[in-house]
Amino acid sequence: METLEFQAEARQLLQLMVHSIYSNKDIFLRELISNASDALDKLRLAKLQDGLEADTSDLHIEIEVDAEARTLAVRDNGIGMTRDEVVALIGTIAKSGTAELLGKLKEAKESPELIGQFGVGFYSTFMVADRVELVTRKAGTEGHGTRWESTGEGTFTIDEAPDAPIGTTVTLHLRPKDEDDALYDYTDEWKLKEIVKRYSDFISFPIRKRSGEEVQTLNSQKALWARPRSEVTDEEYHEFYKHISHDWTDPLEIINMKAEGTFEYEALLFIPSRAPHDLFQRDARRGLQLYVKRVFIMDDSKELIPDYLRFVKGVVDAADLSLNISREILQQDRHIQMIRRRLVKKVLSTIKDLQTSNPEKYATFWREFGRAVKEGLLAEPDNHKPILEIASFATTEGTEPTTLAAYVERMKEGQEEIYFLTGESRSQVENSPHMEAFRAQGYEVLILTDPVDEIWTDVVPDFDGRKLRSIARGSVDLPQDEEKPEPEGDFGPLLGFLGEKLSEQVKEVRLSHRLTTSAACLVSDADDITPALEKMYRAMGQEGPRVKRILELNPDHPLVAGLRAAHERSAEDTSLRDTAELLYGTALLAEGGDLEDPAKFAKLLADRLAQTV
Numbered sequence: 001m002e003t004l005e006f007q008a009e010a011r012q013l014l015q016l017m018v019h020s021i022y023s024n025k026d027i028f029l030r031e032l033i034s035n036a037s038d039a040l041d042k043l044r045l046a047k048l049q050d051g052l053e054a055d056t057s058d059l060h061i062e063i064e065v066d067a068e069a070r071t072l073a074v075r076d077n078g079i080g081m082t083r084d085e086v087v088a089l090i091g092t093i094a095k096s097g098t099a100e101l102l103g104k105l106k107e108a109k110e111s112p113e114l115i116g117q118f119g120v121g122f123y124s125t126f127m128v129a130d131r132v133e134l135v136t137r138k139a140g141t142e143g144h145g146t147r148w149e150s151t152g153e154g155t156f157t158i159d160e161a162p163d164a165p166i167g168t169t170v171t172l173h174l175r176p177k178d179e180d181d182a183l184y185d186y187t188d189e190w191k192l193k194e195i196v197k198r199y200s201d202f203i204s205f206p207i208r209k210r211s212g213e214e215v216q217t218l219n220s221q222k223a224l225w226a227r228p229r230s231e232v233t234d235e236e237y238h239e240f241y242k243h244i245s246h247d248w249t250d251p252l253e254i255i256n257m258k259a260e261g262t263f264e265y266e267a268l269l270f271i272p273s274r275a276p277h278d279l280f281q282r283d284a285r286r287g288l289q290l291y292v293k294r295v296f297i298m299d300d301s302k303e304l305i306p307d308y309l310r311f312v313k314g315v316v317d318a319a320d321l322s323l324n325i326s327r328e329i330l331q332q333d334r335h336i337q338m339i340r341r342r343l344v345k346k347v348l349s350t351i352k353d354l355q356t357s358n359p360e361k362y363a364t365f366w367r368e369f370g371r372a373v374k375e376g377l378l379a380e381p382d383n384h385k386p387i388l389e390i391a392s393f394a395t396t397e398g399t400e401p402t403t404l405a406a407y408v409e410r411m412k413e414g415q416e417e418i419y420f421l422t423g424e425s426r427s428q429v430e431n432s433p434h435m436e437a438f439r440a441q442g443y444e445v446l447i448l449t450d451p452v453d454e455i456w457t458d459v460v461p462d463f464d465g466r467k468l469r470s471i472a473r474g475s476v477d478l479p480q481d482e483e484k485p486e487p488e489g490d491f492g493p494l495l496g497f498l499g500e501k502l503s504e505q506v507k508e509v510r511l512s513h514r515l516t517t518s519a520a521c522l523v524s525d526a527d528d529i530t531p532a533l534e535k536m537y538r539a540m541g542q543e544g545p546r547v548k549r550i551l552e553l554n555p556d557h558p559l560v561a562g563l564r565a566a567h568e569r570s571a572e573d574t575s576l577r578d579t580a581e582l583l584y585g586t587a588l589l590a591e592g593g594d595l596e597d598p599a600k601f602a603k604l605l606a607d608r609l610a611q612t613v
């Protein structure tokens with residue numbers, strides 16, 4: 001027998017379980033049954049697809065209790081595990097983001113449901129047991145099986161189990177009943193029936209309970225997606241969702257689909273109510289479960305749902321696919337592509353309906369998943385419209401996000417385009433000099449601060465025929481500008497002078513229509529990429545030529561007016577050149593940009609300040 005240590009993260013998670021912070025302890029059984037059901041699926045598939053020799057004639061899960069010894073065992077005749085698999089799968093947590101999540105869990109004593117985001121699986125047994133044994137033998141292996149045992153306190157033992165049958169048995173040595181602590185008597189028949197009915201009724205294998213000679217099946221095994229919606233309770237849907245998603249929180253929305261005709265399929269999809277912690281991690285699990293005529297074929301079928309809707313969970317049951325279908329074939333299958341298009345359409349239209357039927361749910365949805373959904377604007381040009389219709393954006397009008405349709409409703413008379421400004425934060429965008437004239441004249445501007453906003457705004461030209469217009473690009477002709485008087489004095493020579501002095505930094509210097517209080521700002525040419533996008537490309541290793549921008553001056557500002565006068569008096573004045581540099585640097589800083597040579601700028605500024613004290 002060997003004694004081994006749990007990996008550090010696993011140890012911490014076990015600690016949380018042993019001192020159980022989660023009040024709903026009943027779910028340990030759901031987790032065990034879920035694992036057993038997965039193991040049965042795996043065995044069936046190994047036989048079907050890889051030709052493993054195994055007896056799959058009576059795949060089932062069995063629960064056995066001994067009230068006197070206070071033990072509860074959950075047994076399956078599924079795939080089982082080798083010794084090394086037991087050590088690797090049960091002794092460690094291989095999920096990304098574990099350490100980070102554990103940190104959050106510790107802080108959030110008040111919100112134990114956070115743990116649900118993580119899915120503690122097997123470890124949840126330590127909420128109700130002070131000792132857990134697992135005996136397993138892998139299908140298709142010769143020789144003995146493996147016995148694993150632990151009290152959940154730092155170490156576990158591993159031993160040989162000579163006569164273990166194929167499959168896995170997990171035996172819990174139950175803690176004493178303590179109903180004040182939501183710790184029930186899990187040897188009680190009614191309690192077990194209630195839990196199985198509530199959480200695991202839809203499991204497609206029989207869950208049997210054995211007491212002495214008597215054996216009864218506790219679950220109906222009915223595929224939820226095949227039952228009419230009116231016959232299924234929300235609670236049943238929710239438990240099914242938790243089974244397939246490993247989330248512990250109820251979903252936000254349930255979507256049923258059924259297609260008949262040449263290609264039949266049924267789908268049951270869920271939109272979670274919270275983004276998983278790994279929504280933006282590339283290696284996170286995604287995709288839907290694929291069934292063929294009620295038979296589970298594979299998890300995580302990415303082919304069924306595009307990446308930008310990766311948070312959608314659920315099942316697709318297609319009638320006409322081969323049971324042997326492989327991932328490679330899936331990728332090219334015409335029917336699968338058709339299903340995928342229909343699912344996308346349905347998910348997008350469901351969210352659109354929420355906007356009017358349940359604005360609160362819609363707001364939750366967008367807050368949690370909006371950032372991911374916007375990636376769809378890059379991936380699916382055909383779906384620009386439906387995606388933009390369900391999007392909302394922060395705006396200069398109030399603190400609540402707005403849809404584009406609502407923005408268009410509010411547009412001022414004469415306004416043709418939808419104005420937006422991208423940046424790193426709301427305050428940076430709101431205080432940007434580009435905003436000045438728009439604010440002064442009461443134009444609403446959308447505030448876009450997600451990194452993906454920089455990219456999609458570059459490729460999506462309009463919404464419903466209204467051009468999407470960055471107020472930091474191109475020239476601005478606000479409808480009311482015509483009334484503005486021409487600036488006094490001739491700025492031509494000054495603009496020419498500055499253009500020459502700053503030719504390294506900018507491609508043009510011109511007068512501005514967008515400034516009211518700042519002296520200067522930088523804008524991009526309508527066809528050029530923005531500095532933020534340039535920076536992003538560079539971060540991804542794509543070097544391109546630096547794109548020069550345009551310096552715009554506010555002729556009404558005393559600094560600019562003074563500069564014009566000084567230039568008129570003496571065009572040779574060397575300090576004018578420094579002022580030009582300062583003007584450019586300040587404009588760059590005001591929009592949150594990075595100075596190329598901060599030390600030089602600081603020196604110029606200090607010298608200039610020294611002259612004023």
Ligand SMILES: Nc1ncnc2c1ncn2[C@@H]1O[C@H](COP(=O)(O)OP(=O)(O)OP(=O)(O)O)[C@@H](O)[C@H]1O
Nearest residue numbers: 035036039080081089090119120121122123168246
């Ligand atoms: N009854 C079982 N038969 C075979 N393998 C099992 C069994 N129970 C657990 N395992 C293996 O151990 C792994 C870890 O199980 P655990 O319950 O901790 O997490 P999980 O089911 O992978 O995910 P989650 O934590 O989200 O529930 C499983 O992925 C599976 O490979």
